[in-house]
Amino acid sequence: MANLPRRMAVLSAALVVIAGACTPAASTAPSTGATGAAPTTAATGGASQAPEATAAAELNLPKVPTGYTELDKALGADKPYNGLKVSIQTQWTGGEADGFAAAIKDFQAATGIAVQVDSIGSSHETVLKTRVEGGSPPDMSQIAQPTAVLAYAKEGKLIDVAGFMDPAKLNSEFPTTIGLTTEGSHIWSIPTKADVKSMIWYPVKAFAAKGYTVPKTWDELVTLADKIVADGSHPFCVSAGGPGTATGWELTDWVEEVLLKTEDPQVTNDWVSHKITFQDPKIKAAFDKVGSLLFKQGYVDGGGSQIVNNDLKTVMDPMFDGDTSTPGCWMQKIPVWYGPDFFPDKRTNGGDSKYTIGADGDIGIMPFPTISDQFKGAEGSADSFMVFADRPEVRAFAEFLATPEGLEGWIKSVGVLSPNAKVPAEWYANNYKLSVANQIASGATAIGFDASDLMPPAVGQGSFWTGISDWANNNGSNTDAVLKQIDESWPAQ
Amino acid sequence: MTADAKPMAAARVRTRFWRAPLLNSLPLRLSVLVICLLWTLPTAGLFVTSFRNPQLITKTGWWDAIFNAFAPGQWTLSNYQNVLGGDNMGTAFLNSLIVTIPSTVIPITIAAFAAYAFAWIPFRGRGIIFTIVVALLVVPLQMALIPILKIYSGASLYGTFVGIWLAHTAFGLPLAIFLLYNFMSQLPRDLFESSSIDGASAFQTFIRIVLPLSIPALGAFAIFQFLWVWNDLLVALVFLGVGKDVQVMPTALYNMIGPRGGAWHLLTAGAFLTMIVPLGVFLALQRAFVRGILAGSVK
Amino acid sequence: MALAGVGGQDRKPKAAAYGTSPWVLVASLIGLVIAAFGVMALVDKHGGVNILAWFYDQIGRATDATALRNGGGDQFYAKLILAVVALYVGVGGVWLVFTGASTIVERFPAKLRDTVLPWIFIAPALLLLGIYLVYPAVGTVIRSFQDKQGAFTLDNWTVLTTGPFLEILRNNVLWLFITTAGSVGLGLLVAALFDRIRRESLAKIFVFTPLAISLVGATVIWKFVYAQQPPSQPQFGLLNAIWTAFGNKPIAWATTFPINLPAEMIIMIWLQTGFAMVVLSAAIKGVSVEVLEAARLDGASERQIFFGVIIPLIRGSIITVTTTIAIATLKIFDIVWSMSGGINHDSVVAVRMFQEMFQFFNDGHAAALATILFVAVLPVMFLNLRNFRRQAAM
Structure with a gap:
């Protein structure tokens, strides 16, 4: 309880997930911007010459001194940690694994530290917990839920990163995210990768052909949806299902989004800490607002029970009907990472998608419409790195990942948002979806962290999901009963 | 039934006992056909899908491909090419064999000896020990992983083949002992009495008489243990990890498909490739069943 | 070899x-x-x-x-x-x-030999089981009475009396009776039927095949059976294609309560019938020809022979198969987890246990649930033992 204020879900005031968002490009290191446009060519060019010729600026490496002790040592010319190994377990496979590999490639070459990445996929949480409790943890691990980080910290399994990294530096570089896993003077994880969730994907050309305009407000969204229904199609693609693990999170995201856009951010904070319950009128109002949109006849093809049945991976496929000219559904609220990995052609064939993402491409991204004039919060989330082993080479690697350059290779190859405020905006400039995300975050009055990820897991990944699925299966007719059930499942204390 | 340890008289060999005319009865044939069809239909869908153009898989039903079998672009081998061309599939296949064969043979051997002792050698505490052993069937695997890994971390067995054999062996033992006990306890008593009169020790009786007679039961259990280990993902992930040098087929396949990937075309092809070996084992052990039956009808 | x-x-x-x-x-x-x-x-x-x-x-x-x-x-x-x-x-x-x-x-001298030999036979099994199953099981039971700090508590047990947990227990009971009866009954039927046909091995392979498929594969297979698309789209799921052909609206078989319960149970029956068939078929073939001939000479019909002679003779095998499948069903996890994640009132004990342990970090709840499974199986084992004793006495 005492720690709660520091772990607030929402940071009021215009703090932003992605930094550099408000800063013009010119204000940061020009060297990376100029030569970094083609990092791979720069890197290979360097490798073909004498190794010493590779300047840090051309590689995805921070400039020494970095402000971190072990990292500076590791990057030294004598490579003190050459030949040592660091193991890290992640959930990332496919594109995300490629991105991470690109991010740490230059670090390995420069320090001689071999990073062994165990990409576990959907069994990640199980394998991680087994390894940690069983006494064979990886040196580091990525995880999505801050609550899991705190659970491991409580069991005494984690190395306090504030013990070897300057807390003040971490706090200033990760203003919005470091607090999520901070307890007093302890910092239990390093924020890794950020996501912006307040966005809607839509088929650009079909919008233009039908004369639809991108809605700016909730009312415009409803008007547009009505128009789409009148034109014989279905406005929304929503899923609350998917094989492997139960996922109701796309629906919970809708509720959390509406709450951030209708109420003071403090309401979200109180909700997460159970100061107000699910049955609170403000929370119920958010549910009702979402229900009034998604469960309206024809708004989602097949109605509420179809939402529960829809698979996250395939739910947007109808948008590509007729090569996006005759979409079967028109709008999906889903985070940055969704496309192009889940576009139907790339999902099934691999390789590159033939559909482009962009303001004048095939699929575009719009900010989630505003509802009130007063509250314009946006929803985001972030993964974290936990450290399980206290060895110098592990420290060096952890410190590297905390630098802006720790994610540079990923940002510039596959594309990802860094939670680090020092990341220059121009790294995102060439990437449409990242720059939209950037713009959404900077335009928000508050950034709310995914509320269900901050609730006790038995609620946030348990009863909230089962409850909202039940709610959708009944087309929102049992709101009171569902909210009551979720409240009853809240663990004691 | 004689007390002879070699009940091989060819005269009593048979594979079925029903009257011959029934073979031709129409309702029987029909019901057999319906059962086979019902059991195969879902799998047939998988099989057909594995050869379909990935784009069409979630557009139309798999039966559509059969009705339009000659439509251009309907069929492809690329799903299989993708799976087989995947990184390290050869090594993963070898690893799967290294993991699976000992993980099948070791528990069968240990369980056969134990089941024999429980069934036919009187000793103190036999009943209670046997009850406990069989009750262990119900211990959920997930609860055992962490304590075992704790032991492994101390004994540097983590990530080794020996470690995963022992784990699979122990997890398979209760069922193996249970099944084999049931079978062996039904062997006729006179077999053992005459053998003991001949002065054979328990070990010799086991090797000469019990084992040969138990081949059908051994074969049956071998199939299930083989399948369980071959298709296991969780135990392999926990005790072997995902390192390229130790990863087994399900891990490799799963990595290729990815946690979010809706790559049903790869899944279907991969599922079929992993099925080939177990089916081969089943066919091979079918013969063992027959031999077991030849060795003498029990009771 | x-x-x-x-x-x-x-x-x-x-x-x-x-x-x-x-x-x-x-x-x-x-x-x-x-x-x-x-x-x-x-x-x-x-x-x-x-x-x-x-x-x-x-x-x-x-x-x-x-x-x-x-x-x-x-x-x-x-x-x-x-x-x-x-x-x-x-x-x-x-x-x-x-x-x-x-x-x-x-x-060794004969007497000493006979005392030592059984222990040599069971020692490796006991050693492995002790380390890999008994030790974790005992730890689990203890943990079910501990809170997160390790102090004694009954909270892990009282929580099981709340709504969602009662629903889970109900589902497990349904699973236990329906899938066990279904698999054993069908397995017996199939074993008996196939025993009469010429291409028995071939027919058996059809029923056996599901066992050879990995769980990943089985999940995909049944997704193709239960898949549901919005009414406006073509149905690529087999069941809905048939269902809508009769003019019905498509049904989300895997995610709509209560239809999702039988839908998931059928998968288990589909998988386990092959197991029952293999064991029971071996047992049926073990029935000696003399007994059958004697029954025939007495003028018994085929049906009478089946129910009056064969079934009693293979009773031991039937009990074995029933026990095995019942225990597998008690622990059912994969099917529910991968078909729906237990999100639509269809969760079962093992799924919840897994969530409590690996997602919710409530090891105590998980331990209590595991202990329930352990206790639930004791009556089944007791029945088995009585059967063994009776057989031994015969």
């Missing part, structure tokens, strides 16, 4: 076979020493590489050896060597242990 060898010995003259040669002892000891080296090679992460590199050194191919040690070269062959070692150690080692130990004990 080992099995075939033993079977072959069966044909040797009795007298010669019963005298155990001392060479057996020597041979198994040598074999064990080799196996011990094999274990060392296997526990070492680079065992295969080291062996092959050593071999290359011996035949003077130093460059190849170095390449191997540096992680290049003939890695695949190193793996192959490791596979051979693994098979020798894993398959041969355990036989050598039993043979060696038994040969030693056989040299």
Whole structure:
């Protein structure tokens, strides 16, 4: 309880997930911007010459001194940690694994530290917990839920990163995210990768052909949806299902989004800490607002029970009907990472998608419409790195990942948002979806962290999901009963 | 039934006992056909899908491909090419064999000896020990992983083949002992009495008489243990990890498909490739069943 | 391999076979020493590489050896060597242990021998089970009475009386009775039917095939059966294609309560019938011809023979199969987890246990749920034991 204020879900005031968002490009290191446009060519060019010729600026490496002790040592010319190994377990496979590999490639070459990445996929949480409790943890691990980080910290399994990294530096570089896993003077994880969730994907050309305009407000969204229904199609693609693990999170995201856009951010904070319950009128109002949109006849093809049945991976496929000219559904609220990995052609064939993402491409991204004039919060989330082993080479690697350059290779190859405020905006400039995300975050009055990820897991990944699925299966007719059930499942204390 | 340890008289060999005319009865044939069809239909869908153009898989039903079998672009081998061309599939296949064969043979051997002792050698505490052993069937695997890994971390067995054999062996033992006990306890008593009169020790009786007679039961259990280990993902992930040098087929396949990937075309092809070996084992052990039956009808 | 060898010995003259040669002892000891080296090679992460590199050194191919040690070269062959070692150690080692130990004990005086021998037979099993199952099980029961700080509490148990948990327990009971009865009944039917046809092995393969499919595969298969698309889209799920062909609206079989319960149970029955069939078929074939002929001579009909003669005779096997499937059903996890995640009132004990343990970090709740499974199976085991005793008495 005492720690709660520091772990607030929402940071009021215009703090932003992605930094550099408000800063013009010119204000940061020009060297990376100029030569970094083609990092791979720069890197290979360097490798073909004498190794010493590779300047840090051309590689995805921070400039020494970095402000971190072990990292500076590791990057030294004598490579003190050459030949040592660091193991890290992640959930990332496919594109995300490629991105991470690109991010740490230059670090390995420069320090001689071999990073062994165990990409576990959907069994990640199980394998991680087994390894940690069983006494064979990886040196580091990525995880999505801050609550899991705190659970491991409580069991005494984690190395306090504030013990070897300057807390003040971490706090200033990760203003919005470091607090999520901070307890007093302890910092239990390093924020890794950020996501912006307040966005809607839509088929650009079909919008233009039908004369639809991108809605700016909730009312415009409803008007547009009505128009789409009148034109014989279905406005929304929503899923609350998917094989492997139960996922109701796309629906919970809708509720959390509406709450951030209708109420003071403090309401979200109180909700997460159970100061107000699910049955609170403000929370119920958010549910009702979402229900009034998604469960309206024809708004989602097949109605509420179809939402529960829809698979996250395939739910947007109808948008590509007729090569996006005759979409079967028109709008999906889903985070940055969704496309192009889940576009139907790339999902099934691999390789590159033939559909482009962009303001004048095939699929575009719009900010989630505003509802009130007063509250314009946006929803985001972030993964974290936990450290399980206290060895110098592990420290060096952890410190590297905390630098802006720790994610540079990923940002510039596959594309990802860094939670680090020092990341220059121009790294995102060439990437449409990242720059939209950037713009959404900077335009928000508050950034709310995914509320269900901050609730006790038995609620946030348990009863909230089962409850909202039940709610959708009944087309929102049992709101009171569902909210009551979720409240009853809240663990004691 | 004689007390002879070699009940091989060819005269009593048979594979079925029903009257011959029934073979031709129409309702029987029909019901057999319906059962086979019902059991195969879902799998047939998988099989057909594995050869379909990935784009069409979630557009139309798999039966559509059969009705339009000659439509251009309907069929492809690329799903299989993708799976087989995947990184390290050869090594993963070898690893799967290294993991699976000992993980099948070791528990069968240990369980056969134990089941024999429980069934036919009187000793103190036999009943209670046997009850406990069989009750262990119900211990959920997930609860055992962490304590075992704790032991492994101390004994540097983590990530080794020996470690995963022992784990699979122990997890398979209760069922193996249970099944084999049931079978062996039904062997006729006179077999053992005459053998003991001949002065054979328990070990010799086991090797000469019990084992040969138990081949059908051994074969049956071998199939299930083989399948369980071959298709296991969780135990392999926990005790072997995902390192390229130790990863087994399900891990490799799963990595290729990815946690979010809706790559049903790869899944279907991969599922079929992993099925080939177990089916081969089943066919091979079918013969063992027959031999077991030849060795003498029990009771 | 080992099995075939033993079977072959069966044909040797009795007298010669019963005298155990001392060479057996020597041979198994040598074999064990080799196996011990094999274990060392296997526990070492680079065992295969080291062996092959050593071999290359011996035949003077130093460059190849170095390449191997540096992680290049003939890695695949190193793996192959490791596979051979693994098979020798894993398959041969355990036989050598039993043979060696038994040969030693056989040299003891008869009385001592008969006391020691059963323990030698069960010792390896008890050792492994003790470490891998008893120790974790005891720990689990203890943990179910502890809170997160390790103090005694009953909270883990009282929480089980709340709504969602009662629903889970109800589902498990439904699973237990329906799928067990379904699989055993169908397995018996299939075993009896197939026994009468000419291409029995072929027909058996059809029913057996589901067992050979990995869980990942089985999940995909049934997703293609239960898949549901919005009414406006073509249905690529088999069941909905048939269902909508009759003018009905498509149904989300896997996610709509209560239809999702039978939908998931059918998958289990589909999988387990093959198991029941294999065991029961072997049992039916074990019924001696004389008994059947005698029944026929008495004028019994085929149906009377089946229910009056065969079923009582194979009762032991039926109980075995029922117990096995019942226990597998009690622990049912994969099907529910992958079809719907237990999100639509269809969760079961093992799914919830998994969530409590790995997602919710409530190890105490997980332990209590696991203990429930353990307690639930005791009556089943008790029935089994009574059956064994009765058989032993016969």
